[in-house]
Amino acid sequence: MTELERKQDRTPVPKEWAYAPAPEARDIVSLRERYGHFVGGGWLDPSESYTTISPATEEPLAEVGQATAEDVQAAVLAAREAFENGWSGISASERAKYLFRIARILQERSREFAVLETLNGGKPIKESRDVDLPLAAAHFFYYAGWADKLEYAFPNRRPRPVGVAGQIIPWNFPLLMLAWKIAPALAAGNTVVLKPAETTPLSALLFADVLRQAELPAGVVNIVTGDGRTGAAIVQAEGVDKIAFTGSTEVGKAIQRELAGTGKKLTLELGGKAANIIFDDAALDQAVEGIVNGIYFNQGHVCCAGSRLLVQESIYEPVVEKLKRRLTTLRVGDPLDKNTDVGAINSKEQLARIQELVASGEQEGAEIYQPPCRLPEKGYWFAPTVFTNVAQSYRIAQEEIFGPVLSILTFRTPEEAVEKANNTPYGLSAGVWTEKGSRILWMAERLRAGVVWANTYNRFDPSSPFGGYKESGFGREGGRHGLEPYLQFDGSE
Amino acid sequence: MKRLPVRKTYKLFIGGAFPRSESGRTYEAEGQNVARASRKDVRDAVRAARAALPKWAGMTAYNRGQVLYRLAEMIETRSSEFADLSSGREEVERTVDRVVWYAGWADKLAQVLGSSNPVSGPYFNFTVPEPTGVVAVLAPEEPPLLGLVSRLVPVLTGGNTVVAVASETHPLAAIELAEALATSDVPGGTVNLLTGHADELAPWLASHMDVNALDVTGADGAAADLERAAADNVKRIVRGEPDTQSPWDIASFLEFKTVWHPVGQ
Numbered sequence: 001m002t003e004l005e006r007k008q009d010r011t012p013v014p015k016e017w018a019y020a021p022a023p024e025a026r027d028i029v030s031l032r033e034r035y036g037h038f039v040g041g042g043w044l045d046p047s048e049s050y051t052t053i054s055p056a057t058e059e060p061l062a063e064v065g066q067a068t069a070e071d072v073q074a075a076v077l078a079a080r081e082a083f084e085n086g087w088s089g090i091s092a093s094e095r096a097k098y099l100f101r102i103a104r105i106l107q108e109r110s111r112e113f114a115v116l117e118t119l120n121g122g123k124p125i126k127e128s129r130d131v132d133l134p135l136a137a138a139h140f141f142y143y144a145g146w147a148d149k150l151e152y153a154f155p156n157r158r159p160r161p162v163g164v165a166g167q168i169i170p171w172n173f174p175l176l177m178l179a180w181k182i183a184p185a186l187a188a189g190n191t192v193v194l195k196p197a198e199t200t201p202l203s204a205l206l207f208a209d210v211l212r213q214a215e216l217p218a219g220v221v222n223i224v225t226g227d228g229r230t231g232a233a234i235v236q237a238e239g240v241d242k243i244a245f246t247g248s249t250e251v252g253k254a255i256q257r258e259l260a261g262t263g264k265k266l267t268l269e270l271g272g273k274a275a276n277i278i279f280d281d282a283a284l285d286q287a288v289e290g291i292v293n294g295i296y297f298n299q300g301h302v303c304c305a306g307s308r309l310l311v312q313e314s315i316y317e318p319v320v321e322k323l324k325r326r327l328t329t330l331r332v333g334d335p336l337d338k339n340t341d342v343g344a345i346n347s348k349e350q351l352a353r354i355q356e357l358v359a360s361g362e363q364e365g366a367e368i369y370q371p372p373c374r375l376p377e378k379g380y381w382f383a384p385t386v387f388t389n390v391a392q393s394y395r396i397a398q399e400e401i402f403g404p405v406l407s408i409l410t411f412r413t414p415e416e417a418v419e420k421a422n423n424t425p426y427g428l429s430a431g432v433w434t435e436k437g438s439r440i441l442w443m444a445e446r447l448r449a450g451v452v453w454a455n456t457y458n459r460f461d462p463s464s465p466f467g468g469y470k471e472s473g474f475g476r477e478g479g480r481h482g483l484e485p486y487l488q489f490d491g492s493e
Numbered sequence: 494m495k496r497l498p499v500r501k502t503y504k505l506f507i508g509g510a511f512p513r514s515e516s517g518r519t520y521e522a523e524g525q526n527v528a529r530a531s532r533k534d535v536r537d538a539v540r541a542a543r544a545a546l547p548k549w550a551g552m553t554a555y556n557r558g559q560v561l562y563r564l565a566e567m568i569e570t571r572s573s574e575f576a577d578l579s580s581g582r583e584e585v586e587r588t589v590d591r592v593v594w595y596a597g598w599a600d601k602l603a604q605v606l607g608s609s610n611p612v613s614g615p616y617f618n619f620t621v622p623e624p625t626g627v628v629a630v631l632a633p634e635e636p637p638l639l640g641l642v643s644r645l646v647p648v649l650t651g652g653n654t655v656v657a658v659a660s661e662t663h664p665l666a667a668i669e670l671a672e673a674l675a676t677s678d679v680p681g682g683t684v685n686l687l688t689g690h691a692d693e694l695a696p697w698l699a700s701h702m703d704v705n706a707l708d709v710t711g712a713d714g715a716a717a718d719l720e721r722a723a724a725d726n727v728k729r730i731v732r733g734e735p736d737t738q739s740p741w742d743i744a745s746f747l748e749f750k751t752v753w754h755p756v757g758q
Binding site for chain 2: 440450463464466
């Protein structure tokens with residue numbers, strides 16, 4: 001302990017104090033009472049509907065449609081029609097300009113979208129405002145520029161659009177995942193049928209209004225809402241040429257089975273159980289911030305979350321102590337409050353899954369730590385959680401929890417760290433913290449994961465390819481690589 | 494007195510050795526008794542391929558290119574044997590040239606397929622291709638040599654190890670190729686060649702949890718079932734052509750890894 005730290009340690013902390021509430025105004029969002037499906041540039045009345053809520057308060061927000069196979073077919077037909085008669089015919093540079101327009105409108109309306117995203121999904125406003133929205137706009141801006149440069153991205157291959165892309169996205173980054181899907185698809189000249197997640201449909205429905213403002217031709221983007229049945233209908237629909245799915249490994253496998261033998265193109269971005277590896281020479285305070293960002297960012301609802309912390313044995317005690325102290329300063333609560341660090345769990349079902357896995361951790365013998373924090377009475381909440389004394393075989397070290405729950409394991413040598421990190425069917429991401437440059441590259445080479453963050457974590461950028469190894473899926477999103485799934489090419493050289 | 498020729502026993506090629514099938518069975522193809530591999534042989538071959546992966550994938554790309562070029566030399570020197578076992582000399586020549594073409598790709602892939610990414614922030618960010626891992630190849634029935642090599646060599650070029658099922662009706666070229674591989678510098682286990690009934694072997698490869706990718710080019714008609722089984726561990730599926738050469742055939746068996754590091758003092 002340094003002199004300063006000793007002093008800080010002795011300084012009495014006031015027993016009861018709190019930040020003044022700093023809620024973001026929600027009147028910037030005006031919701032309709034009910035929404036249909038956005039098909040062919042207009043609204044299709046849903047035959048069935050359900051209520052979408054705010055997970056922070058359980059307050060109903062709007063009625064949205066549960067798309068049937070017929071609704072999906074109508075959307076696919078609209079997309080096909082738009083692809084055949086217009087969209088594939090307009091010049092690539094005009095196509096680019098539509099995407100630039102969308103990016104600009106998202107920037108202009110970013111606060112409205114950020115508030116809506118937080119309302120419907122439960123994530124802290126500072127994340128939706130500072131991460132989701134800027135990145136979503138950046139994705140459209142990035143891919144806009146590719147639309148008329150595809151020949152340079154894929155020389156000698158005569159890149160052509162695939163046709164109609166069916167896209168199914170998750171609830172953890174609703175608008176950002178929409179951008180990851182729609183931007184490259186349109187840049188490549190395809191048309192789209194997109195389904196947002198059952199619990200977070202509203203930002204996608206508001207996005208339909210952005211498309212109206214951008215004057216995107218009718219049918220180029222179609223948005224249908226609903227649960228897994230709607231997703232299955234998209235996967236099975238006649239006339240869909242390509243499926244892009246982000247979500248659980250279980251559903252991803254089911255989709256791959258469903259498409260077996262059809263020849264339809266498929267990309268899957270699935271689950272993860274990333275190792276975040278801390279070596280004894282790492283800058284510890286920075287590493288602790290990286291650990292916190294790795295697992296508590298977006299309540300841990302992140303497929304690439306650093307959910308397994310691998311700490312070198314010699315620094316185990318100080319890391320755990322610093323981490324626990326840091327957890328006591330995390331503010332859990334109203335996601336619309338600008339000071340909130342950890343918001344609401346996205347749904348009742350997800351909360352139940354987290355609770356079940358956490359209970360299994362305690363039962364199997366791991367030691368649980370949660371900082372003292374008052375959770376709101378209404379809504380779905382789970383306190384930031386750390387497990388120590390975790391064995392590799394425990395479910396909390398093997399299964400994706402998709403919540404604010406960290407499992408801590410230890411290692412002695414770099415070889416052991418690699419072996420433990422790779423000992424999972426997943427392979428989406430990994431983190432490495434060390435001051436030794438050659439070790440970073442040595443580790444990065446051996447970690448079987450699509451993204452390796454060294455001395456940082458959970459960074460994303462439209463120019464940076466993202467995607468999994470092994471059971472975390474295949475295909476890349478972002479960068480030049482992210483265009484490829486939406487294009488077809490001439491056979492060989 | 495006329496000398497009695499010493500005949501060859503046609504065996505499998507697993508882990509750099511030439512075992513008979515564990516099943517003790519053979520089948521007749523091209524007038525010869527050829528080993529009829531079993532599920533156990535499939536498992537042994539996958540284990541050998543997994544064990545060989547660190548060495549082959551860990552080689553420098555330059556070295557891998559040289560080893561593949563050596564393989565081309567080994568095929569060329571056996572030209573007349575291969576000509577007898579394939580459609581003829583032209584097929585052999587095209588095969589050799591194809592291997593040379595791929596050998597030259599080994600140390601160009603990262604530059605052509607990788608990228609340095611201009612992210613909005615103080616980070617150095619780059620993307621590199623890496624081998625997918627263990628790849629199962631169902632070789633097309635025809636052409637017996639060029640078809641197998643066209644599917645096999647791009648997989649090897651990217652640094653993967655392979656379990657390949659030879660053409661069922663024309664397996665002798667594959668066995669000859671195994672002998673060429675054994676006398677080249679391709680490490681044992683990098684390529685494992687099975688002969689037998691494809692419909693007996695392919696399902697076990699498709700569902701094997703330690704196989705990372707499946708090339709179904711040779712799976713006539715059965716591809717849907719195989720692809721369904723392959724979903725158990727999210728295998729990469731490749732539907733290729735029996736006679737192509739393309740860097741994209743290499744890319745189909747690569748993963749892309751992106752690395753981030755902050756830039757600072």
